[in-house]
Amino acid sequence: MMDAKVPTQTYPVGQHPQLKPPPTERGIIKWLRERLLNSWYNTLGTLLVLYLAYVGIPPLLDWLFFDAVWEAKNNKDCWAQGKGACWGFISKRFLFFMYGFYDSESYWRPNIVGAVLVATGILVVFPRTPAIWKRYTVMFLIFVFPWVALGLLVGPVRFTSWDSTSGQITNALIFSGGVLLAWRGYKTNNAMTRLLGLSLIYIILVMAFVTWGLGLKEQPSRSFGGLLLTLVLAVTSISVSLPLGIMLALGRRADGLPVLKYFCIGVIELFRAVPLITVLFMAVFMIPLFLPQGMSFDDVISALIGMIIFNSAYMAEVVRGGLQAIPRGQYEAGDSIGLNFFSSMRLVVMPQALKIVIPGIVSMFIAIFKDSSLVSIIGLFDILNVAKTSITDTKWIGLEWEGYAFVALVFWIFCFSMSRYSQWLERQLDREHRN
Amino acid sequence: MVDAAVGAGVPKRARSIYDKEVQGVVWQVVVLAIVAGVVYYLYSNMVANQARQNITTGFDYLGREAGFGIGESWTTYSPASTYAQAVFVGFLNTLAVAIVGVVLATFIGISVGIALLSRNWLVAKLMSVYVNLLRNIPVLLQIIFWHTLITSERFLPIPREFLVENGPQPLLGSVYFTRRGIFMPIFEGHIGWLGALVGLIVGIIGAWLLARWAKRRMDDTGQQFPAFWAGIGVLAMCTFVGWIVMGAPTTVSYPSIGRFRVSGGMTMTPEFLALLLGLTVYTSAFIADIVRSGILSVPKGQIEAGRAIGLKESVIMRKVILPQALRVIIPPLTSQYLNLTKNSSLAVAVGYPELVSISNTTLSQTGQAPEAILIMMIVYLAISITTSLLMNWYNARIQLVER
Numbered sequence: 001m002m003d004a005k006v007p008t009q010t011y012p013v014g015q016h017p018q019l020k021p022p023p024t025e026r027g028i029i030k031w032l033r034e035r036l037l038n039s040w041y042n043t044l045g046t047l048l049v050l051y052l053a054y055v056g057i058p059p060l061l062d063w064l065f066f067d068a069v070w071e072a073k074n075n076k077d078c079w080a081q082g083k084g085a086c087w088g089f090i091s092k093r094f095l096f097f098m099y100g101f102y103d104s105e106s107y108w109r110p111n112i113v114g115a116v117l118v119a120t121g122i123l124v125v126f127p128r129t130p131a132i133w134k135r136y137t138v139m140f141l142i143f144v145f146p147w148v149a150l151g152l153l154v155g156p157v158r159f160t161s162w163d164s165t166s167g168q169i170t171n172a173l174i175f176s177g178g179v180l181l182a183w184r185g186y187k188t189n190n191a192m193t194r195l196l197g198l199s200l201i202y203i204i205l206v207m208a209f210v211t212w213g214l215g216l217k218e219q220p221s222r223s224f225g226g227l228l229l230t231l232v233l234a235v236t237s238i239s240v241s242l243p244l245g246i247m248l249a250l251g252r253r254a255d256g257l258p259v260l261k262y263f264c265i266g267v268i269e270l271f272r273a274v275p276l277i278t279v280l281f282m283a284v285f286m287i288p289l290f291l292p293q294g295m296s297f298d299d300v301i302s303a304l305i306g307m308i309i310f311n312s313a314y315m316a317e318v319v320r321g322g323l324q325a326i327p328r329g330q331y332e333a334g335d336s337i338g339l340n341f342f343s344s345m346r347l348v349v350m351p352q353a354l355k356i357v358i359p360g361i362v363s364m365f366i367a368i369f370k371d372s373s374l375v376s377i378i379g380l381f382d383i384l385n386v387a388k389t390s391i392t393d394t395k396w397i398g399l400e401w402e403g404y405a406f407v408a409l410v411f412w413i414f415c416f417s418m419s420r421y422s423q424w425l426e427r428q429l430d431r432e433h434r435n
Numbered sequence: 436m437v438d439a440a441v442g443a444g445v446p447k448r449a450r451s452i453y454d455k456e457v458q459g460v461v462w463q464v465v466v467l468a469i470v471a472g473v474v475y476y477l478y479s480n481m482v483a484n485q486a487r488q489n490i491t492t493g494f495d496y497l498g499r500e501a502g503f504g505i506g507e508s509w510t511t512y513s514p515a516s517t518y519a520q521a522v523f524v525g526f527l528n529t530l531a532v533a534i535v536g537v538v539l540a541t542f543i544g545i546s547v548g549i550a551l552l553s554r555n556w557l558v559a560k561l562m563s564v565y566v567n568l569l570r571n572i573p574v575l576l577q578i579i580f581w582h583t584l585i586t587s588e589r590f591l592p593i594p595r596e597f598l599v600e601n602g603p604q605p606l607l608g609s610v611y612f613t614r615r616g617i618f619m620p621i622f623e624g625h626i627g628w629l630g631a632l633v634g635l636i637v638g639i640i641g642a643w644l645l646a647r648w649a650k651r652r653m654d655d656t657g658q659q660f661p662a663f664w665a666g667i668g669v670l671a672m673c674t675f676v677g678w679i680v681m682g683a684p685t686t687v688s689y690p691s692i693g694r695f696r697v698s699g700g701m702t703m704t705p706e707f708l709a710l711l712l713g714l715t716v717y718t719s720a721f722i723a724d725i726v727r728s729g730i731l732s733v734p735k736g737q738i739e740a741g742r743a744i745g746l747k748e749s750v751i752m753r754k755v756i757l758p759q760a761l762r763v764i765i766p767p768l769t770s771q772y773l774n775l776t777k778n779s780s781l782a783v784a785v786g787y788p789e790l791v792s793i794s795n796t797t798l799s800q801t802g803q804a805p806e807a808i809l810i811m812m813i814v815y816l817a818i819s820i821t822t823s824l825l826m827n828w829y830n831a832r833i834q835l836v837e838r
Contacts, residue, residue: 285804415571
């Protein structure tokens with residue numbers, strides 16, 4: 001079959017030049033052939049997708065951008081200006097979407113909290129931060145930040161015990177007891193006593209700080225709304241349910257303590273079996289019934305309690321997965337060097353177990369963030385409910401698409417970036433396991 | 436505390452409190468006491484509060500007349516029915532949307548999951564957009580979105596517009612897509628359909644027995660038998676015979692559009708559709724990812740081994756990839772099914788009368804929150820335990836394949 005016209009040439013051994021592959025086997029043509037047109041059904045798929053894109057994308061882009069109205073006074077004004085989306089609605093209502101009914105002169109307060117949270121978060125997440133910085137940042141986030149954030153967001157919080165004389169005396173007694181214990185602990189070099197003393201001091205200091213609340217104006221929790229409320233609910237329930245979940249997971253594995261074990265199993269399985277909305281109903285309708293007469297929680301706190309309990313149960317299962325992946329030898333190693341249960345958990349098991357389940361924890365974060373939208377059903381003004389209310393406003397009625405699209409975009413940005421982070425982490429951890 | 440005692444140089448006490456077992460018992464008694472104390476405290480507060488607000492307690496209210504109507508129901512229900520019947524209607528509606536949703540979500544999820552692994556770059560990218568877009572938007576928002584879309588004036592007509600000359604035309608002659616729901620023809624109720632159902636069940640058992648026999652014969656003698664097609668044949672035959680024997684009904688009820696109401700046929704309400712679409716689409720995005728990672732978890736060598744011993748690609752899929760992928764897929768799939776069922780409770784936002792929605796109405800009418808919430812939780816607990824048991828049983832069967 002050799003054609004005579006094909007130029008042939010002989011080269012000395014080892015001198016054959018590098019020839020390019022034929023044009024159909026390289027570059028964009030190869031890619032097209034292999035990835036789009038390699039068989040009749042793939043070609044069909046390509047054509048179908050292209051057709052869908054042709055039908056769907058231009059009108060969508062027109063609606064989203066080209067025909068959209070960016071400035072408007074009300075819905076009629078919008079419709080008069082163009083037939084695309086009315087983003088003027090969002091820009092006019094932007095602050096309401098972000099802060100709800102929060103006092104407009106105090107917007108700087110949540111802004112600071114958010115900025116600090118983002119900055120410290122980046123510091124912790126960024127892989128090249130020196131370990132000691134990370135340590136201090138985490139300590140700051142756990143022990144100082146919550147109370148500062150509370151003071152900034154809400155202002156002073158009143159405790160009945162703080163105002164009364166007997167309460168003050170009790171506090172003073174606890175405080176001095178704490179100082180005494182801590183001093184004694186330092187003297188005798190006893191970690192347990194020292195810890196007890198320091199925590200008593202810490203509790204009283206926190207109470208004092210929270211009552212003072214940075215001396216700012218009080219903001220009722222009813223005024224929280226929009227993205228602010230969504231974030232407060234999500235971040236708080238995430239950060240409280242993680243330690244609670246760890247405790248539940250450890251309790252579930254405590255084979256020597258059957259009562260504790262079955263209590264934890266019961267809590268975990270009960271709350272994992274029921275939908276969040278029933279837990280929220282329970283929180284809103286039952287907590288007022290459970291409290292003694294005269295005491296009341298507002299709905300935000302009730303919802304938060306419901307979300308925390310619910311998410312702790314899920315978090316416990318995520319953590320349990322990590323605990324099960326740790327080889328038995330690690331537990332035994334902790335025991336054999338004489339660590340007690342808590343030290344062995346803190347120093348040996350947990351660092352390894354939590355590292356494995358970081359992707360799972362991030363997925364939980366995403367789920368919690370999305371689930372926080374359920375509070376709109378029980379009447380809290382999270383960002384979804386703000387959108388629902390805004391589109392019933394007579395000035396903006398009929399703009400549900402714009403409202404929901406904006407809320408969807410906000411949720412999507414947060415959740416997608418978290419899921420990308422989790423995938424990156426997973427690859428990172430994979431690499432570490434390989435060597 | 437034990438360390439504190441040692442550190443302080445306290446002289447040796449009775450050995451027993453250092454004993455781990457004794458400590459364990461003590462701690463557990465303490466925990467139990469605290470839990471019992473808290474529960475008792477909350478309970479006594481609740482009783483006192485209910486007494487003060489003149490709320491009756493107990494489950495007697497279940498026997499009283501409910502007094503509210505329910506839009507869609509699988510059993511006979513009227514406002515004169517009892518609360519217990521109302522809750523039961525809600526339970527059936529939850530099951531309906533959950534079962535249809537699970538089937539659809541599985542189907543879409545598997546298709547999208549396989550398409551995610553397509554060699555076709557465009558298809559794979561489109562599917563990845565589908566998954567990443569829908570997974571990261573709250574399902575509640577998606578349900579509200581679908582409800583707005585279906586009931587919006589921009590897209591669908593109202594039934595009356597079909598009566599107008601030059602108005603919209605029904606699809607396939609008698610399927611009406613309207614803002615008030617989808618109206619479509621359905622076979623009229625007849626004992627023959629029950630016969631067909633019984634036939635179907637008999638057929639399934641028959642096909643299963645046939646498959647077992649065929650497998651045993653192949654193991655013994657090596658002779659193959661087209662068990663799949665024969666099974667399908669048995670299935671179709673039994674169903675057909677059941678249908679014929681019980682009277683072979685063929686009457687179809689067509690929806691007829693009137694000026695004010697639609698009669699006959701079957702109706703799918705906008706609430707049901709919105710909930711179904713929202714749940715299905717959202718869950719299918721998760722299932723797609725589960726299927727994708729399940730298939731990817733099968734080592735490449737397994738497929739190459741299949742090719743090396745000369746198996747057809749379809750046989751490799753059925754006998755090599757799927758059995759191994761399913762082991763990875765089933766556990767997370769189970770939790771997605773449960774999530775879908777639990778998320779069906781979000782119907783309360785669009786007004787589809789399922790369990791939570793009806794319990795919520797009950798709760799606000801009677802004020803008996805603890806009872807209503809308890810019933811809700813017990814029902815969900817039962818659903819979730821049943822699903823877990825079924826899926827665990829299936830999972831155990833699959834795991835046995837491992838040698």
